[in-house]
Amino acid sequence: MTKISMTVNGRQVTGDVEGRTLxxxxxxENLRLTGTHVGCxxxxxxxxxxxxxxxxVKSCTMFAVEADGAEVGTVEGQQNAxxxxxxxxxxxxxxxxxxxxxxxxxxxxxxxSLLKVNPKxxxxxxxxxxxxxxxxCTGYHNIVKAIMAASGQDVSKIAAE
Amino acid sequence: xxxxxxxxPKTVADAVAALAGEDAQALxxxxxxxxxxxxxxxxxxxxxxxxxxxxxxxxCQDGNVLSIGGGTTHATVAAEAGAYPALAALAANxxxxxxxxxxxxxxxxxxxxxxACYPSAALASNATIVTNNREIAAxxxxxxxxxxxxxxxxxxxxxxxxxxxxxxxxxxxxxASRFSLVGVxxxxxxxxxxxxxxxxxxNGVFRWSEAEAALSxxxxxxxxxxxxxxxxxxxxxxxxxxxxxxxxxxxxTKRAVAAAK
Numbered sequence: 001m002t003k004i005s006m007t008v009n010g011r012q013v014t015g016d017v018e019g020r021t022l023x024x025x026x027x028x029e030n031l032r033l034t035g036t037h038v039g040c041x042x043x044x045x046x047x048x049x050x051x052x053x054x055x056x057v058k059s060c061t062m063f064a065v066e067a068d069g070a071e072v073g074t075v076e077g078q079q080n081a082x083x084x085x086x087x088x089x090x091x092x093x094x095x096x097x098x099x100x101x102x103x104x105x106x107x108x109x110x111x112x113s114l115l116k117v118n119p120k121x122x123x124x125x126x127x128x129x130x131x132x133x134x135x136x137c138t139g140y141h142n143i144v145k146a147i148m149a150a151s152g153q154d155v156s157k158i159a160a161e
Numbered sequence: 162x163x164x165x166x167x168x169x170p171k172t173v174a175d176a177v178a179a180l181a182g183e184d185a186q187a188l189x190x191x192x193x194x195x196x197x198x199x200x201x202x203x204x205x206x207x208x209x210x211x212x213x214x215x216x217x218x219x220x221c222q223d224g225n226v227l228s229i230g231g232g233t234t235h236a237t238v239a240a241e242a243g244a245y246p247a248l249a250a251l252a253a254n255x256x257x258x259x260x261x262x263x264x265x266x267x268x269x270x271x272x273x274x275x276x277a278c279y280p281s282a283a284l285a286s287n288a289t290i291v292t293n294n295r296e297i298a299a300x301x302x303x304x305x306x307x308x309x310x311x312x313x314x315x316x317x318x319x320x321x322x323x324x325x326x327x328x329x330x331x332x333x334x335x336x337a338s339r340f341s342l343v344g345v346x347x348x349x350x351x352x353x354x355x356x357x358x359x360x361x362x363x364n365g366v367f368r369w370s371e372a373e374a375a376l377s378x379x380x381x382x383x384x385x386x387x388x389x390x391x392x393x394x395x396x397x398x399x400x401x402x403x404x405x406x407x408x409x410x411x412x413x414t415k416r417a418v419a420a421a422k
Contacts, residue, residue, distance in 0.1 A: 002167070019167035019208065020198070043196050046259065055236070055262040061195045062263060065167045066210055110258065131339060132257025 004068040008033065009077030017064045023057075024048045026064035027074060035075040035105050039134070046133035049106035050074050056113040058132070075105035078112065088112055088150040095155070097146035099137035106133050111147045120151050123158065163204045169213040173318055177293050179209040180314035187211055187316060189268025190234065192260050217267070217318045225324050231267025231291075231317035238266060246422070247328035248286075251278050251346070254332060256339050267317035270302075273309050273365055274340070275396070278332065280366035281346035283320060285328070285357035291319040305364045325350050327380075329421040331413040333360075335400055343406050345369075345413040347421055353377040356414060361395050361406045372414055382415040390414075 005014040008031060015030045027033045027050070039047030041060055048060040051073035078086050085093065088111055098104045107130070114121055114129040121129070126144050135143060145158045167188070170176040180187060184206035188194055197203050211217065217232040220241040227245045229238060239253035239261065255261055255269075255278050269279040270290060283290070283299045290297040293316045302310045311317070328348040335342040341360035348355050354376035356369045375384040390410040395403035 019165050020162040022195075041199065043192065043260075046257070049259055052262075056259050057262050058259045061192060061259075063167055063191070063195075063208075063210075065169065066191075066212055068169070113258065129258055132259050 002065050002068075004065055006067050006070050006072055008072045009074060015064075019063065019065060021064045022060055023050070023052075023062045023064045023067050023072075024059035026067075027059060027072075033074050033076050037102055037105055039102060039106075044132075044134065045103070045106070046110060047103050047106040049109040049133065051109060051113060054116075056110055073109070075108055078108055086112075088115070088147070091146040091150035092143070095142050095146040095149055097138065097143045098135075103133060103135045103137075107135065107143055111143075111150070114147070115151055120153060121147070123148065162198045163201060165198075165205050165208055167208045167210055169210045171213050171215070173214060173216060173293050173316060176209050176211060176214060176316055177314065179207065180316070182207055185209055185314070187271070187314075189232070189265045189271065190260075190263035191268075192256065192264040193268070193272050193274065211265075211267070211316065217316075222324075227322045227324055229266055229320050229322070231270075231319050232265050233267075235261035235264050235266070235269075245322055245324050245328070247325075247330050247346070247348070248282050248322060251282055251330040251332075254278070260339075266320055270320065271309065271311060271317055273303060273307050275306055275362065275365040276335070276338075276340035276342075276344075276360040278330070278341060278344055278359065281341075281344050281357040281359040282322070282330065283357075284366050284368060285346035285348040285355045286322045286325065287355060288323070289321040290317060291321060292317055296321075303366050308365070323350065327421040329417040331417040331420070333409050333413055335360075342401055343409040343413055345410060345417050347376070347414060347417040349376070349380055349421060354380060358390075358410055358414075361410055363394050363396055369410065369414065376418060380418065380421075382418045385411060385415050385418070 001016040037047040039045035043061045050059045149155045186205035188208040188210045217230040222244045235252045235255045242249040288299045325348040330346045332341045332344040343361045344359040346357045356372045359366045390407045392403040392407040395406045397403045
């Protein structure tokens with residue numbers, strides 16, 4: 001076992017992990033932060049997307065020991081300080097950017113990572129950015145729409161009204 | 162996954178020492194290796210993570226050569242390799258954003274997946290693969306399916322790309338994996354044109370020499386009209402048969418020439 005420490009959503013945490021412990025398992029099992037989902041476990045679906053030192057990663061495809069000393073952000077850290085939904089989360093709700101909701105934590109983390117570097121993405125840029133996040137319910141249209149709305153853009157002409 | 166330890170050396174020297182241990186395996190960004198471990202297709206005793214070694218990260222230009230550290234992520238190459246726009250564009254379209262945050266150029270070249278993007282850029286640019294103890298020309302480096310000139314325990318510390326006069330990479334994406342069904346990298350230098358094809362051959366990346374000769378004589382898509390890429394030895398699978406891939410090689414090469422800048 002290796003002792004690791006990191007900052008998760010602004011909180012300092014420590015834990016003992018095996019070499020093979022994935023970051024997602026450390027988050028879910030050790031820290032009980034179960035908002036981060038395991039969808040496929042084969043690095044395809046993106047439901048486990050988190051931020052490590054500000055970068056979007058699949059937490060099922062990174063070992064916990066590699067995040068030793070890092071700043072990690074999960075979907076639990078996305079809400080506003082008063083506990084209300086962030087602009088992005090509220091837009092997903094408003095524009096029906098989810099059905100079963102299983103992919104939503106990954107979608108939110110991927111989208112917030114996009115909006116940090118590209119505050120007004122085009123529809124094509126959003127779709128390109130979401131290539132590593134799979135949703136089996138929505139057909140993506142309302143997810144794209146929610147992200148455009150969250151970035152303050154007019155979505156009245158986006159498909160899937 | 163079988164159980165293993167993970168070490169995180171901070172220098173190349175410490176990593177080389179750690180890799181000398183029994184059943185030790187280097188870990189780059191892990192975007193291929195970790196899924197492989199999950200399937201129990203590999204069982205190292207120790208993984209030597211290269212992600213904490215700062216001396217093998219970064220992009221720097223020295224005259225007409227762009228040097229990229231072996232531990233540099235695809236995202237960093239996409240953002241910082243502006244001196245070689247075709248290379249930066251290639252990096253920006255590998256996998257997806259999360260893969261680009263972790264995956265490294267050294268890891269990609271060491272793995273030499275037959276459908277990976279980077280091998281085509283390295284071969285078309287006649288890049289030099291720099292390791293902890295020698296330099297290897299790209300023409301000598303790629304030796305077949307998942308096979309390279311690297312020895313056990315040898316680490317790619319950097320890659321030196323001669324910057325071409327014009328270049329472009331065209332990838333016909335396999336939509337489920339984001340790997341190339343066929344990818345063609347065309348690079349035009351003062352002494353000739355090089356064309357490298359990935360995704361197509363059962364032996365991994367290769368140069369299309371007939372196209373190189375035609376394009377060296379006349380750098381235009383029209384110069385390729387009379388050529389046909391051979392389907393011999395090309396991958397034949399449910400995503401596309403060998404004839405289809407051969408057809409795509411020519412189409413992608415023409416597109417790359419037309420878009421080269």
